[in-house]
Amino acid sequence: MDASEIRDRIKRVICSVTSLPAERIDDTTSFRNDLSIDSLTLLEIGVDVDYEFRLNLPEDRFRGLDTIAQTIELVQGVLATREPSAQPG
Amino acid sequence: MSGREAVVVTGLGVVSSLGDSAAALHAALCAGQSGLGPPPALEWTTVGCRVAGALRDFRPERYLGADANLRPLDRTGRLLAAAAGLALADSGWTAERRSGMEIGLVAGTLFGSLATVSGFDCRALTAGPSYVKPLDFANTVFNAAAGQTAIWHRLGGLNATLGGASAGLEAISFAAQQIAAGRADVVLAGGVEELCAESVLAFARAGLLCDEHPIPFAAERNGFALGEGAALLVLERASRAENRGARILGTIGGDGRRFDPSRGADEQAIVAAVADAVAEALRRSRIEPAAIDAWSASASGGRLDLAEALGVARVLGEGAVRLPVAAVKAQLGETLGAAGAFQVAALIESGRTGRLPGIPGLERPDPRLPMALAGPAARELRPRRGLATSLGLDGQVAALVVELPEPRP
Amino acid sequence: MSRRVVVTGLGAVTPLGIGREVFWSGVLAGRPATGPVQSFDASPYGVDRGAEVRGFDPAAYLRRQDPAAMGRASQMAAAAARLALADAGLEDVPQPGRAGCVMGTTTGEPLEVERFDEALVARELDQVDRRFVHRYPSPVIPANVAAELGLSGPTAMIPTACAAGNYAVAHAYDLVRQGTAEWMLAGGADAFSRITYSGFARLGAIAPDLCRPFDRNRRGMIPGEGAGLLVLEPLEAARARGARIYAEIVGYGLSCDAFHMTGAHPEGEGAARAMEQALRTSGLGPAAVSYVSAHGTGTPTNDRVEVVALVRVFAERAPAVPVSSIKSMIGHTMGAASALEAIVCCLAVGSDVVPPTANFEEADPGCNLDFVPNRAREHRVEVAMNNAYAFGGNNASVLFAKVAP
Numbered sequence: 097m098d099a100s101e102i103r104d105r106i107k108r109v110i111c112s113v114t115s116l117p118a119e120r121i122d123d124t125t126s127f128r129n130d131l132s133i134d135s136l137t138l139l140e141i142g143v144d145v146d147y148e149f150r151l152n153l154p155e156d157r158f159r160g161l162d163t164i165a166q167t168i169e170l171v172q173g174v175l176a177t178r179e180p181s182a183q184p185g
Numbered sequence: 186m187s188g189r190e191a192v193v194v195t196g197l198g199v200v201s202s203l204g205d206s207a208a209a210l211h212a213a214l215c216a217g218q219s220g221l222g223p224p225p226a227l228e229w230t231t232v233g234c235r236v237a238g239a240l241r242d243f244r245p246e247r248y249l250g251a252d253a254n255l256r257p258l259d260r261t262g263r264l265l266a267a268a269a270g271l272a273l274a275d276s277g278w279t280a281e282r283r284s285g286m287e288i289g290l291v292a293g294t295l296f297g298s299l300a301t302v303s304g305f306d307c308r309a310l311t312a313g314p315s316y317v318k319p320l321d322f323a324n325t326v327f328n329a330a331a332g333q334t335a336i337w338h339r340l341g342g343l344n345a346t347l348g349g350a351s352a353g354l355e356a357i358s359f360a361a362q363q364i365a366a367g368r369a370d371v372v373l374a375g376g377v378e379e380l381c382a383e384s385v386l387a388f389a390r391a392g393l394l395c396d397e398h399p400i401p402f403a404a405e406r407n408g409f410a411l412g413e414g415a416a417l418l419v420l421e422r423a424s425r426a427e428n429r430g431a432r433i434l435g436t437i438g439g440d441g442r443r444f445d446p447s448r449g450a451d452e453q454a455i456v457a458a459v460a461d462a463v464a465e466a467l468r469r470s471r472i473e474p475a476a477i478d479a480w481s482a483s484a485s486g487g488r489l490d491l492a493e494a495l496g497v498a499r500v501l502g503e504g505a506v507r508l509p510v511a512a513v514k515a516q517l518g519e520t521l522g523a524a525g526a527f528q529v530a531a532l533i534e535s536g537r538t539g540r541l542p543g544i545p546g547l548e549r550p551d552p553r554l555p556m557a558l559a560g561p562a563a564r565e566l567r568p569r570r571g572l573a574t575s576l577g578l579d580g581q582v583a584a585l586v587v588e589l590p591e592p593r594p
Numbered sequence: 595m596s597r598r599v600v601v602t603g604l605g606a607v608t609p610l611g612i613g614r615e616v617f618w619s620g621v622l623a624g625r626p627a628t629g630p631v632q633s634f635d636a637s638p639y640g641v642d643r644g645a646e647v648r649g650f651d652p653a654a655y656l657r658r659q660d661p662a663a664m665g666r667a668s669q670m671a672a673a674a675a676r677l678a679l680a681d682a683g684l685e686d687v688p689q690p691g692r693a694g695c696v697m698g699t700t701t702g703e704p705l706e707v708e709r710f711d712e713a714l715v716a717r718e719l720d721q722v723d724r725r726f727v728h729r730y731p732s733p734v735i736p737a738n739v740a741a742e743l744g745l746s747g748p749t750a751m752i753p754t755a756c757a758a759g760n761y762a763v764a765h766a767y768d769l770v771r772q773g774t775a776e777w778m779l780a781g782g783a784d785a786f787s788r789i790t791y792s793g794f795a796r797l798g799a800i801a802p803d804l805c806r807p808f809d810r811n812r813r814g815m816i817p818g819e820g821a822g823l824l825v826l827e828p829l830e831a832a833r834a835r836g837a838r839i840y841a842e843i844v845g846y847g848l849s850c851d852a853f854h855m856t857g858a859h860p861e862g863e864g865a866a867r868a869m870e871q872a873l874r875t876s877g878l879g880p881a882a883v884s885y886v887s888a889h890g891t892g893t894p895t896n897d898r899v900e901v902v903a904l905v906r907v908f909a910e911r912a913p914a915v916p917v918s919s920i921k922s923m924i925g926h927t928m929g930a931a932s933a934l935e936a937i938v939c940c941l942a943v944g945s946d947v948v949p950p951t952a953n954f955e956e957a958d959p960g961c962n963l964d965f966v967p968n969r970a971r972e973h974r975v976e977v978a979m980n981n982a983y984a985f986g987g988n989n990a991s992v993l994f995a996k997v998a999p
Contacts (some may be wrong), residue, residue, distance in 0.1 A: 140318055306708060315639075342850075442748040
């Protein structure tokens with residue numbers, strides 16, 4: 097899965113959870129500062145991203161994520177460990 | 186309670202299958218229109234529900250703002266928040282007017298949101314507990330809609346949720362008493378219930394749903410139809426309403442509440458519970474039974490309709506024969522936690538317009554029904570002292586007297 | 595009419611045991627009743643602490659109804675109601691037409707909806723219980739209690755989640771005070787469930803070991819279950835029949851944060867307003883309060899905010915008022931919590947002993963009052979304040995006092 101598909105799917109999750117239009121969010125938009133997303137919503141984003149890609153991560157792997165770029169990196173990292181033949185990015 | 190210290194109604198907010206204002210709802214009721222139709226395409230099509238009162242075109246953004254993030258609110262929360270916005274506007278409690286004060290909210294509901302609770306748990310069952318949705322968890326509690334609505338509209342005053350199918354009526358008297366006791370100034374009171382596949386399934390399995398049409402009090406009645414919606418009254422002291430030049434739509438009178446320990450199994454027990462509740466409401470209102478000139482009944486087409494009528498008749502005596510009666514569940518369906526509030530809204534609008542809705546389809550009333558005037562046609566009359574009764578699913582009975590103002594010249 | 599209202603009976607079904615005496619002695623001993631979850635497999639959660647009621651046999655308490663006809667929360671509530679009435683010397687259920695039951699809950703009968711969901715997921719719709727609508731929703735709990743006792747007075751459910759017990763006691767107090775009822779049962783009940791556990795686990799709110807309210811190293815709450823019921827009657831009637839009086843209810847306060855569904859207002863503003871309204875309506879000042887039964891869930895946020903609110907209300911006197919959380923022992927019993935805590939307040943008033951906050955090892959410098967660490971203490975309790983805060987921002991405070999002559 098390439099980064100752009102990962103980005104699209106993450107964005108869809110965030111837009112669905114926050115009702116924000118896709119144009120409001122780019123790779124470096126800060127969830128906490130720019131979008132004022134509260135902790136419950138951030139948690140839901142983490143759960144839904146995990147569900148989207150079936151990452152099965154422990155809860156605290158999502159804490160601290162604050163941008164799409166960071167989320168893409170996390171997702172790519174996990175997927176890479178699952179499919180050793182796939183090339184990330 | 187009378188005069189300046191009385192608790193009065195200064196606004197109504199309603200989202201229903203027959204419109205999103207009390208006036209539109211009432212006009213539709215009087216015209217014999219029905220909010221019932223084929224149930225929305227639900228996931229389980231073999232459930233045995235032929236008719237339901239869904240809000241087919243409910244657009245929460247219309248009431249809550251086009252840019253608002255609605256995700257945190259489930260349907261129940263959206264219905265209640267929409268009704269709250271409408272009620273605040275209708276009563277003149279704009280954001281500026283209410284800044285610096287705390288407006289309260291008391292809402293009745295039976296299920297809260299069964300769709301949310303069930304959806305939350307089904308996700309755990311199918312995907313595993315780590316995938317349950319946190320925003321949904323917040324809405325699994327019965328008081329979620331009242332909490333969400335308070336956040337949405339910044340209602341920091343008294344906030345309570347009452348649970349049950351009679352809770353919409355109970356909420357009104359609960360709120361009125363808190364205002365009378367000086368614990369609250371202005372309170373939105375009423376109820377909410379959503380229609381969802383899960384509740385349709387549950388009631389269908391219970392064998393409580395009608396075949397084709399719900400006809401309250403009919404000899405051939407065979408059940409009710411489920412409905413949904415939210416209705417809120419704005420309550421405040423008469424002195425405050427007068428000081429700010431607000432319209433006074435009605436005055437909240439005395440209430441009565443009883444429980445039938447047979448839970449509906451013994452007709453005599455329900456009749457007694459209804460009679461005692463009504464008698465207490467009259468006593469606390471300091472009025473005689475003969476003063477009641479309109480009745481907004483809980484009757485839904487279900488089994489308890491007749492016992493409810495017999496209970497009212499036991500108190501009103503001969504006055505029951507000529508008592509005009511409305512039964513809004515014929516056209517809205519059984520809206521559970523919202524029902525009692527819809528019933529009171531109908532009384533208030535009847536007082537304002539001089540017309541009481543009829544009961545469409547009621548051509549052959551139950552032969553034991555004491556109320557000879559019960560029938561399909563709307564009736565010209567100006568009720569001054571209306572009675573509302575609400576029966577829950579498990580033996581709860583609530584009664585409330587609402588005094589309606591003299592018509593304005 | 596406005597009559598003085600007292601508490602004359604206490605009934606409790608708790609993780610510490612069943613019955614007032616067992617419950618109180620467990621509370622005074624500071625014994626945590628939390629442990630590994632037993633009623634379902636907790637391994638998917640990453641945490642496994644719970645506070646379940648063990649060895650509860652509803653048939654031993656119910657006389658009129660078949661326990662199988664109701665869910666677990668109702669069973670515990672009906673049992674606690676029977677215990678409370680026996681405790682009050684009212685087993686013969688006098689004046690049943692003028693008495694009722696007000697209860698609070700968070701989840702109603704969750705095991706019923708879990709069965710419902712299992713049928714949905716298996717696509718076996720004909721396995722959905724035909725009695726589901728009469729078994730699951732919140733009003734069934736007080737209905738089951740009232741039916742068990744044959745009561746036909748006002749009966750209501752106030753499902754304001756973790757503050758519900760206080761709401762129920764407050765409402766029943768009003769009904770007796772105003773003469774709408776001659777006596778009332780009031781309290782709360784909630785049953786342990788995977789739904790509740792999943793939610794709190796998902797929020798990361800469950801402590802991995804013990805519930806340590808106000809401790810510097812507190813890591814969360816522990817879900818529990820139970821039922822607490824109180825008998826309320828007019829002071830004059832209680833005196834006339836020579837009843838033992840635990841305490842008088844002298845006032846209550848309700849407020850709403852209108853801030854966030856699951857997190858308290860960071861300055862404890864709503865909590866402070868509820869306490870202030872309770873004091874104002876009882877004609878008491880903060881100086882009159884001898885003991886506070888805290889909400890004290892053990893989560894980092896709740897406890898910190900609760901202390902902020904207490905300092906707002908009690909000001910420089912705050913460090914001198916003992917504050918303890920019995921959730922340290924019985925976990926968070928949800929809708930039963932503030933009812934069980936009300937029972938503790940009544941017993942504290944009656945016996946002049948304040949219960950401890952268990953599992954307290956290290957004070958949190960940012961959040962430091964007298965939490966009665968680990969050991970119960972003799973302390974004259976004229977007035978006890980019971981505080982409860984809920985999802986949805988519902989806050990409730992109830993005041994219990996020694997009966998002034």
